Amino acid sequence: MIIIGEKLNGSIPSVAKAIAEKDADLIRERARMQAEAGATFLDVCASVEEAVEVETLKWMIDLVQEVTDTPICVDSPSARSCVAAIPFCKRPGLINSVSLEGDKIDTIFPVIADTDWECVALLCDNDGIPDSVERRMKIFFGIMEKAKQYGIAPSRLHIDPLVVTLGTDQTALTVFADCCRRIKYEYPEIHITSGLSNISFGLPVRKNINQAFMVLAMNAGMDSAIVDPTNKNMIGMIYATNALLERDEYCLQYIDKFGNKASEEAAQPAPASPLDEKMQKVFKLTQDGKNKEIGQAVQEALDAGCDPTAILNDAMIGAMAVVGDNFKKEIIFVPQMLAAARAMKAGVEVLKPYLATGEAGSAGTIILGTVAGDLHDIGKNLVGMMFESAGFEVIDLGVDVPIQTFIDEINKHKEASIVALSALLTTTMPSLRDTVAALLSQPFRSRIKIMVGGAPISQEFADEIGADAYTEDAASAAECAKKYAESGFCAKAAAGEFDQVSVKGEESVTAGAEDKEKNIAMTDAQTKSEPDAEETPEDDSYETSETNGTWVRRPLHEAPHFVKDKVDLSKIQFPKPGEGYKVNMEAAKEKFRNYWAHKNTGRPLMCIIARRPEVEQYSDGTPVEGGYLDQICQGKYYNMPEELKWKDMEDKYQNPQRIVDRYRYFCETHAFLGESFPNLNIDFGPGSLASYLGSEIGFKEDTVWFNKCLDSWDGVPKLTFDPENKWFKKHIQLAKDCQALAGDDFYVDMPDLMENIDVLASLRGAQDILFDLLDEPEMIGERIQEVTDIYYEYYDRFYDIIKDEEGGNAYTVFQIWGPGRTVKLQCDFSAMMSPEDFRKYIQPSLRTQSENVDHVLYHLDGPAAIKHMDALMEIDGIDALQWTSGDAGPDGTLPDWDVIYDKAIAAGKSIWVKVYSGEFEDWIRNVDRIVNKYGSHSLFLLFPEMSMEQAAYLLDYADRNWSDVKGTFVESLGR
Numbered sequence: 001m002i003i004i005g006e007k008l009n010g011s012i013p014s015v016a017k018a019i020a021e022k023d024a025d026l027i028r029e030r031a032r033m034q035a036e037a038g039a040t041f042l043d044v045c046a047s048v049e050e051a052v053e054v055e056t057l058k059w060m061i062d063l064v065q066e067v068t069d070t071p072i073c074v075d076s077p078s079a080r081s082c083v084a085a086i087p088f089c090k091r092p093g094l095i096n097s098v099s100l101e102g103d104k105i106d107t108i109f110p111v112i113a114d115t116d117w118e119c120v121a122l123l124c125d126n127d128g129i130p131d132s133v134e135r136r137m138k139i140f141f142g143i144m145e146k147a148k149q150y151g152i153a154p155s156r157l158h159i160d161p162l163v164v165t166l167g168t169d170q171t172a173l174t175v176f177a178d179c180c181r182r183i184k185y186e187y188p189e190i191h192i193t194s195g196l197s198n199i200s201f202g203l204p205v206r207k208n209i210n211q212a213f214m215v216l217a218m219n220a221g222m223d224s225a226i227v228d229p230t231n232k233n234m235i236g237m238i239y240a241t242n243a244l245l246e247r248d249e250y251c252l253q254y255i256d257k258f259g260n261k262a263s264e265e266a267a268q269p270a271p272a273s274p275l276d277e278k279m280q281k282v283f284k285l286t287q288d289g290k291n292k293e294i295g296q297a298v299q300e301a302l303d304a305g306c307d308p309t310a311i312l313n314d315a316m317i318g319a320m321a322v323v324g325d326n327f328k329k330e331i332i333f334v335p336q337m338l339a340a341a342r343a344m345k346a347g348v349e350v351l352k353p354y355l356a357t358g359e360a361g362s363a364g365t366i367i368l369g370t371v372a373g374d375l376h377d378i379g380k381n382l383v384g385m386m387f388e389s390a391g392f393e394v395i396d397l398g399v400d401v402p403i404q405t406f407i408d409e410i411n412k413h414k415e416a417s418i419v420a421l422s423a424l425l426t427t428t429m430p431s432l433r434d435t436v437a438a439l440l441s442q443p444f445r446s447r448i449k450i451m452v453g454g455a456p457i458s459q460e461f462a463d464e465i466g467a468d469a470y471t472e473d474a475a476s477a478a479e480c481a482k483k484y485a486e487s488g489f490c491a492k493a494a495a496g497e498f499d500q501v502s503v504k505g506e507e508s509v510t511a512g513a514e515d516k517e518k519n520i521a522m523t524d525a526q527t528k529s530e531p532d533a534e535e536t537p538e539d540d541s542y543e544t545s546e547t548n549g550t551w552v553r554r555p556l557h558e559a560p561h562f563v564k565d566k567v568d569l570s571k572i573q574f575p576k577p578g579e580g581y582k583v584n585m586e587a588a589k590e591k592f593r594n595y596w597a598h599k600n601t602g603r604p605l606m607c608i609i610a611r612r613p614e615v616e617q618y619s620d621g622t623p624v625e626g627g628y629l630d631q632i633c634q635g636k637y638y639n640m641p642e643e644l645k646w647k648d649m650e651d652k653y654q655n656p657q658r659i660v661d662r663y664r665y666f667c668e669t670h671a672f673l674g675e676s677f678p679n680l681n682i683d684f685g686p687g688s689l690a691s692y693l694g695s696e697i698g699f700k701e702d703t704v705w706f707n708k709c710l711d712s713w714d715g716v717p718k719l720t721f722d723p724e725n726k727w728f729k730k731h732i733q734l735a736k737d738c739q740a741l742a743g744d745d746f747y748v749d750m751p752d753l754m755e756n757i758d759v760l761a762s763l764r765g766a767q768d769i770l771f772d773l774l775d776e777p778e779m780i781g782e783r784i785q786e787v788t789d790i791y792y793e794y795y796d797r798f799y800d801i802i803k804d805e806e807g808g809n810a811y812t813v814f815q816i817w818g819p820g821r822t823v824k825l826q827c828d829f830s831a832m833m834s835p836e837d838f839r840k841y842i843q844p845s846l847r848t849q850s851e852n853v854d855h856v857l858y859h860l861d862g863p864a865a866i867k868h869m870d871a872l873m874e875i876d877g878i879d880a881l882q883w884t885s886g887d888a889g890p891d892g893t894l895p896d897w898d899v900i901y902d903k904a905i906a907a908g909k910s911i912w913v914k915v916y917s918g919e920f921e922d923w924i925r926n927v928d929r930i931v932n933k934y935g936s937h938s939l940f941l942l943f944p945e946m947s948m949e950q951a952a953y954l955l956d957y958a959d960r961n962w963s964d965v966k967g968t969f970v971e972s973l974g975r
Helices: 013-021 024-038 049-068 079-087 104-110 133-149 172-186 196-200 206-220 234-243 249-258 260-266 272-288 294-303 308-328 336-356 378-389 403-412 426-439 443-447 459-465 475-484 489-494 501-525 585-596 649-653 655-666 724-740 756-764 766-775 777-802 828-832 835-850 863-873 895-906 921-934 947-961 969-972
Strands: 002-005 041-045 072-075 094-100 118-127 157-160 224-225 363-370 394-398 415-420 449-453 540-545 550-555 605-611 669-673 698-699 704-706 807-810 814-819 822-826 855-861 880-886 910-914 939-942
Touching: 013 024, 024 041, 024 704, 024 835, 041 049, 041 094, 041 415, 049 072, 049 079, 049 947, 072 079, 072 224, 079 094, 094 104, 094 133, 094 807, 104 133, 118 133, 133 157, 133 172, 133 939, 157 415, 157 698, 172 206, 172 835, 206 224, 206 234, 234 249, 249 475, 260 880, 272 294, 272 308, 272 336, 294 336, 294 475, 308 336, 308 363, 308 378, 308 475, 308 880, 336 766, 363 378, 363 403, 363 475, 378 394, 378 415, 378 766, 394 921, 403 415, 403 426, 415 426, 415 475, 415 863, 426 449, 426 459, 426 704, 426 724, 449 475, 449 835, 475 489, 475 655, 585 605, 585 814, 605 947, 649 698, 655 669, 655 724, 669 947, 704 828, 724 777, 756 766, 756 828, 756 835, 766 777, 777 835, 807 822, 814 822, 822 835, 828 863, 835 855, 855 863, 880 895, 895 969, 921 939, 921 947, 921 969
Parallel strands: 002 041, 002 224, 041 072, 072 094, 094 118, 118 157, 363 394, 363 415, 415 449, 605 939, 822 855, 855 880, 880 910, 910 939
Antiparallel strands: 540 550, 605 669, 698 704, 807 814
């Protein structure tokens, strides 16, 4: 529940008096009390004449920010006052409010569009508050149209349906609740709020009405409220209602809020003492990650008489709680969090002999591992250290853990109550699903909680596979485990209080759950019928359609309507015998030249690969992006002859004749349309430069990895070009052989060598590189420079083999070609780095690399890397940006990613967008939005493999609707 503290409003007499008399203490105290009570935002409303409102708001906001960092809710009936007050706030907050009255929405929305500010929107217009649900919903859809126009996501809006006084209108609640349900139905992610005290105006004992309204409104979907956060009865009602509405699993939030109140109220502050100083020193050294100093500090605390359990729980685990919180707020980053966990581990080693048996891991026992098929361990290791830092005993099973091993270890360790599963690859998500399914069917199910996490995992996926919890990072994982422990679950599980369930019984329980789900699904299906005409706003510029069971309204451009049998295929041209596999490659090259120069004409560049008619019967129509098994990066092999299928990993990755024969089969069964072109990927895996420097390569069906080869940097000579390295010799020979076999029929791609600190992480291990970055940063800077210096020594050897007659080359996976030396640069490790370290160590390397080639595409991978966008856009040599939200994340058309594209386009870069979310017509609608905002002159679109009819329809639609579009964002830049 989002609590907007209401006690700093000039309409309250005591606050009005404080404003008039400039009583700063009252303002500070009310801010402090509301913040400590748990307010999400603090509403600041001056309620003075407009002539002095802005200066009054500044005075109040400054005072509030002196005592708390809780975000401000800027509250004024004047849109201009709200906008003027935004710069006074140190962090994004909430604007209260907009509506369809006057020009409020067009004054505020443009200002907050490209920020993280949220906004309250009232369902009223120039005619006041509507008297019916239908009229309020019409206003709601008008507000959402404006939000879409300005690129404001629904999740940033707090809709207030406006409750009227119950004493004068007995339908006050029912109208409000009906609006809530309809709004949540249309936009599940949107917030609904209320200044709920209006409902009780003029009635006796108003708190009774207010509390009852709160409960019923929450049941209807309200998840935000303007209330007094210091009102214990109201806040208690909110937390209890959340629990009763099944929004608080195991009542953890309720317990967290109220479980320790009695002890807190009884506690008295102790006077400072030498013991406190010793404890504070341990706390500080843990927080700062001083692993070489903490051992002595712990011993000094013990010698001074500090209780060993208190040192563990209060000093070290207490410090780690602060570390986790600072990580979530991006005050610190992965290296600092890892260092703190390492320091605590060192401190615990000194402490262990002094602790009673079991106290070092008294929070519970966790079994941890990366699922079968996944060999990545950095995320798992970090989570394990954070678990230990939270007081848990961790049984780490390592990577590539078979399902049966998890089952055996859980059976072996009866005290274990949590199983934490990690998966870093999209290709190992099925393995995670299978592992969870197997654990759910075991007799021990009732005594374990299953936590999942990893780059491709989402809350949706976790819910779908039946996991008990999903956590997005190590700090969140530790916090989640602590809540299970605090709730008593871990202790009860370890004590054997949960009965074993027979497998047969488990199946019957599961069957019952499935029946329940079916009933719920039927109810939802009945509820989610197409809206009645009278409930749909009369607006011809919108359509209402169903996507994944949810009715949504979309603006009409030329509404895409794909009917396979009505598609004209006459415009599709196939190469004639002797013409290779691509028709008119010169035209595609010309569009690439213009793309790099940010002046493409006609429609955007579009990579479209279509199945030829002879293999269409073997496809089920599912979008294919490629990746493993019978797939490549461009699509899928269909009905591949048995003799072409790879027999082992050497056959798949290292046999040039077989690799080329298989690719010819792919080319013969697919058409390369738009700006797609045949290009053969000869990667040994992303990051092969590490293998040239000493790492051994591990090949699997669905992934490739590079084994750590350095335990330390001691005695390691300068990294230099080594033409005799066995992997380099194999790889360069593969390129030569494939190029000779390909002839002029298709390009052989530049392999993905990888760059900078990513290479060091392969050589040394990501976790050790994080420690190195903390312990010996200057040395790591020097090693990054060595990688930078030799990168083009290797690149040039491949380039001289694969370049075409005009010196251009294709680059692996990304389906790009450039006239001249063309490269993709990246730094995946940057997701774990602070912006300061990125600027110091990575930006110079990238700048140097980009200055040595003709065209550069930068690959930005994952939300944790977005914080480096400003530093990246300062590099003139980067010509285009390719963004991916991470394995299995939403595609590049999501409005949430506009903040990335805005910065890229504003910096004069082109953008590369991958399209795959939803169905075929959704792809088109999503691209409509991208083209309308960013234009067609600097845009490359990569689509999944598709049918010939889909390809013909898409190209025709693009020619008619996406050609020579300037883009609203580009126009706003004055270009």
